[in-house]
Amino acid sequence: MKKKVIYLDYNSTSPCIDWYDSMKEIMLFPLNPSSIHYFGRFAKGVLENARREILQTLGLNIREYSLVFTSSGTEANNIAVNSCSNAYALATDHASTLRCIEDTSRIIPVTCKGIVDLDLLKILLKGRGDKPLVCVSLANSETGVVQPIRDIVSVAKSHDALVHVDCVQCVGKLNVQFSDLDCDSMSISSHKIGGMAGIGALIFRKNFSIKTYTKGGGQEFGIRSGTESVLHAAIFSQALSKAVNNVRNYMQHVSKLRDIMENLISQVCENVKFWCQDMERLPNTSCIMMPYVDAKIQVMRFDMLGFAVSMGSACSSGSMTYSHVLKAMQLSEDEIRSSIRVSLGYDTTEEHIVEFVKAWEVVYNQRG
Template sequence: MKAAATYLDHNATSPLRPAARSAVLAALEVCGNASSVHGFGRKARGLLDDARQDLAHLFGAGSGQLVFTSGATEANNQALLTAKQGPILLSAGEHDSLLQSCADAEIIPLCENGLVDLEWLAARLSRKPTPAMVSVMLVNNETGVVQPLEDVVALAKSVGALVHCDAVQAAGKLRLSFSELGVDLLSLSAHKIGGPAGCGLLIQRDGLSVTPLVRGGGQERRRRAGTENLIGIVGFAAAAREAEQGRQDAMDRLGAWRQAFEDAVLAEAPEAVIYGDGAPRVANTICLGVPRLPAETQVMAMDLAGFAVSAGSACSSGKVTPSHVLRAMGVEPDAAASAIRISLGWNSQAEDLPRFLKAWLALYDRSRAAA
């Protein structure tokens, strides 16, 4: 089997950025626990504090508002614990780390274009019982649709509900300022922006009491026990700095490539569908569907052709499952099972999408001929 040579799955994880790699290698040379008072510990604490300050600045928060976690899944789980009493409202497009962690949550429907149904939300918030929390992601990981978070915040705050936002797919693609977003809690992940896996962040507003998910130590101001992942944290900060420095130019470039690709696809395969088209989307994400061509077939064929893409949501076993996001958008099951996600990133090249298109159209033509 030919190994994938062109990586087009950055929304799953993005390759380690050079700056992050250098920061990680330097941190590996540091022997010390940041909680120790001797010189070795103070050196580790200095690196940790510097990274915390950098990330706070980059994401528009105070350093004391940051809680380092093992990833966004943990951050999302901890955010849910903040809703002490009352219902929790989750959008239908949320990540499974939220949907599967709150089985009794009320689900905010999505419109056909992938945006949350604000009319439904307003009507629900006008009724009792008042929700304790509303959680809506900023950017959907499958379609790239950017949610109207400002409107969600205004509606939720009008009834005193907390607002949590999973901003994992927004980092490095949109300007993020915790203070300006107006949310109470924000989740982020290092490896989605070219940092190391195993490091995440929960940002909380001042004065909010957050229940620890991991207990047994005084780290992170007693909000998350356990020795901090110094290597991951300094890599996270380095990746975030690099991502923000070139963010606008990168998104302009990726957006132009994405548009040219989508135009070419629809010209050659008129029955194809770009999910989320017509709604605001981040520049790097394409959710492409074509009738009667299973997503699993497309992923396998493209892998053999040397391209790494994804389909639906991959569970821990690696099996492809139907997209709950597309189903929530009203897409029929067969159509949802024929959608793949192509996601670009910091090291994508101009020729990647044209080369992928050539291979994909060959598969498309074969499937039409065999029909």
């Protein structure tokens, strides 16, 4: 019998939608969009339909924007950042952006609340030579903090800078009008919204010169060569449509449960801290400091009690490392080492929350 585990790590990955019935016909075909015979033309049609539907679902004009399928949100960020020799990123951004920027003077500081320091951004961009690219995660995967994207874009544009927005965490979780972001490129990921892992997308204005990332047969507009996964693209489109169309109900559902959870935990421990609780956050995300209990121990004990939570971003090949996000917010070493992330989803119930809070109390009482 399988062990019962309550999943509270939706920012890491979401359970896949039930796609089999709608895709089983496609699965039976040999799908290579580069082939010129019937099966190749069929595959090409499915791929281009998915590309067009994703742009339309996000409210983006297909005459203004292009979409390149990638292997992940990480690769999409890599392609965007490496297309500019003068890129900047927030100190709390995802590692796939930060690790592409070797010059630490181009890392944009944030406040103790995790929000970009706009005054320092202006100073960093002032008088720079090559056209800058400002990269920003619209919503942080660990704290859930939502950046003031309109202000960031306004500052960037006033300094003749391009803007890349990492939208991986916000798609399907926030009611965002993507056409209003006024950014030059954005990245999204399938497995965060109920699609399959192994596919993401870089969306960019047609006048944004994206450099070739993978050389070969010239697929994906010559930017990312290699045979595309048609099935993954079709599922991606379907999952995105479902997530975006249901976003209001989703936000109402998870925000209610998160507030219940934080209130109940506060009754268990008066010294608990919920980072950025007073800021605009993803409605499903809570970054919780359990006093005097190391985050690694918390994650393992919760796992033994039947709860899947995390220390933060799960994109470090299974490693359990302390948060660079909380460090950038200038929290103390003890606070950083005692913080975990809980992220909820559509399948989370109030019963799950009550059970988790009971487990939280058990783990807390085992401290020392």
